[in-house]
Amino acid sequence: MNHSRRNFIRTTAALAAGTGLAGGLPASLYASHGKVAPSDRIRVGAIGINGMGWADLSAMLKNPQAQCVALCDVDKNVLEKRTAELAKQDIKVKTYGDYRKLLEDKDIDAVIIGTPDHWHCLVMTDACAAGKDVYVEKPIGNSIAECRAMVAAQQRYGRMVQVGQWQRSQQHFKDAVDFVHSGKLGKIRLVKAWAYQGWMKSIPKKPDSAPPPGVDYTMWLGPARQRPFNPNRFHFNFRWFWDYAGGLMTDWGVHLLDYALLGMQAEMPLSVMASGGKFAYPDDAAETPDTLTTVYAFDGFNIQWEHANGIDGGPYRRDHGIAFIGNNGTLVLDRGGWEVLPEGDKMEAVPRRKSVDNGVEQHTKNFLEVVRSRRAADLHAPIQAGAHIAVFAQMGDIAYRTGQKLYWEADKDRFKEAEANHYLAATYHNGYHLPKA
Incomplete structure (x- = not known):
């Protein structure tokens, strides 16, 4: 310019x-x-x-x-x-x-x-x-x-x-966080974020094949390890393979957990643990878990992530969302709007306020x-x-892959557990090198 x-x-x-x-x-x-x-x-x-x-x-x-x-x-x-x-x-x-x-x-x-x-x-x-x-x-x-x-x-x-x-960039998300920060919900002890993906069906296993005509498969792989072309790993479905992505934990989690952190004005957790697996489609082609629960511990509250493929009926009958659960009431937020559900008569309900813009x-x-x-x-x-949020979501995936409860050393920017630290950096292949921080 x-x-x-x-x-x-x-x-x-x-x-x-x-x-x-x-x-x-x-x-x-x-x-x-x-x-x-x-x-x-x-x-x-x-x-x-x-x-x-x-x-x-x-x-x-x-x-x-x-x-x-x-x-x-x-x-x-x-x-x-x-x-x-x-x-x-x-x-x-x-x-x-x-x-x-x-x-x-x-x-x-x-x-x-x-x-x-x-x-x-x-x-x-x-x-x-x-x-x-x-x-x-x-x-x-x-x-x-x-x-x-x-x-x-x-x-x-x-x-x-x-x-x-x-x-x-959506106004109703900002408004919801402002309400959380107002203190009207009382002490918030738990924040839930979730993505239930009923549309996500099983990915049947397919044999390796030649890349489609016109596809530069070598360039598509880039720094990922060499593998024969397989249609299951290409285009949209790359999300479900560790070489290229982190499943729903990083795909939807970075959106929704981001607002969990904003609402709680939180940085990095003290610990993280995760449990799940391929419970819905145990024999299909995907590698990442189709069912997962992850718990991040902070001082005085927890943040919990859930996801499930093949199910739409998530918490509060929403297929995605964030719930700030306080002593006085719960604020439920999703892409369509937000509302407050009172805890008994401790506060007034807030009817659903709908989204008014295109994010x-x-x-x-x-x-x-x-x-x-x-x-x-x-x-x-x-x-x-x-x-910040991508690292946070990666922590959840690493806890799942190690099967351990992990403790984060913020001053060292790493986990206490040596096995978990093996996942901190992606391994680059084919002559590519991780850029220096």
């Missing part, structure tokens, strides 16, 4: 926001682009565009100052599909199969990272080194060491980095505003916040 463009981005009025995130890109979204000169737009490249990367880009392009100039994906089929969708709206983009080539493009100001989790660290640190601002999907890393390296890269290069924990749209808007202003403190989910 040249000097005049930087000055414009720092001083232009607030971004306009659209309403309603859609999978496609209606032509009406781009009518307002004519109000902003092309030279004054924030030029965005998207890396990994099959799922949330595309949703993030779709939301970002509802802001007239954002201009998509490049796409990158290791699957040519996805790349061609998304390029064609943009072309229908008269948006022409450069395309890349290797993200490093995209980062060499001096015409790009900021990037969206929507790759599988095991790629987040390398792409984000390389993007910062290349002088790009970054919107990176959650969880930011696939290990505690990756999270530390990503924070260090942001600090080293001074880039604006937003983590895709979009609930931090992804508000979150991408916030990122673009900060790209302009260069005020990192205005980010709703800076890399430090993303790292």
